[in-house]
């Protein structure tokens with residue numbers, strides 16, 4: 001469960017958040033969230049639709065004001081971060097590039113000029129698999145190709161901290177694997193990464209640690225292979241009995257269960273499998289527990305919320321374009 005955190009920012013942390021709160025009218029989207037992200041760490045923020053992930057990210061990017069609590073990003077209060085601070089961030093928003101009339105290469109080169117130490121434009125285009133499309137106008141790209149362009153624009157400035165809000169939505173499986181390789185390369189270079197994703201396999205592949213938020217509250221935080229109750233991680237042995245009925249048994253020692261079954265049956269059990277609960281299984285259990293514990297009054301308050309001006313950003317902005325809500 002949630003570890004004990006110091007009151008102030010952790011020394012050396014890239015991101016520190018304490019008791020972070022955000023309200024939109026009467027809706028409390030964030031109800032006091034605290035975590036640290038170490039430098040060089042890949043940290044995934046997981047949670048169902050409306051949990052507060054994008055609100056958290058947008059506050060940390062300096063785009064949204066918080067309603068309460070403390071936040072520090074690369075040693076700066078994101079609410080006060082200036083152009084130099086923004087140039088140290090890479091941002092891949094949830095909604096992608098606009099259908100512009102410029103080519104992929106022109107757009108990446110344009111963004112590169114905002115940063116003091118940009119990456120090589122053609123290397124970035126190649127890393128996201130768009131070399132064949134470098135001279136194509138953005139409006140002629142497919143949805144997945146536009147998403148790759150978003151990633152290129154997010155990394156061209158050689159960011160110290162990269163925000164990835166659902167980066168692989170719309171990617172085909174091959175593109176997703178290529179994207180994972182790209183992210184692993186950035187991680188090897190020491191980039192700190194804050195990722196939100198609904199793909200639990202993506203979180204398991206890329207993250208050092210994950211935090212699960214549900215209804216604006218941090219439900220759990222820890223290493224990918226350590227979150228959730230110990231009981232949720234116990235392996236399951238499944239097989240079919242002699243009548244073909246499905247049977248299962250949870251055990252910390254599944255090998256012993258299999259050995260016992262073989263001894264009892266005198267043969268290999270039918271359809272035998274040993275399953276270790278995946279991050280997805282554990283995540284679903286955590287979120288279900290939160291749903292069960294929810295106060296019905298809260299749901300009533302949520303339906304009466306007021307919209308904050310501007311809503312979700314519809315395009316990404318460069319390091320020099322102030323974009324506070």
Ligand SMILES: Nc1ncnc2c1ncn2[C@@H]1O[C@H](COP(=O)(O)OP(=O)(O)OP(=O)(O)O)[C@@H](O)[C@H]1O
Pocket residue numbers: 024027029047048049050051052053054055056305306307308309310311312
């Ligand atoms: N501009 C806004 N005005 C009013 N309510 C908002 C606004 N932005 C977000 N909300 C509400 O705040 C809550 C948290 O939204 P947020 O976008 O942070 O969730 P999320 O975890 O990113 O969801 P998703 O996975 O669907 O992207 C939701 O109930 C949402 O409807």
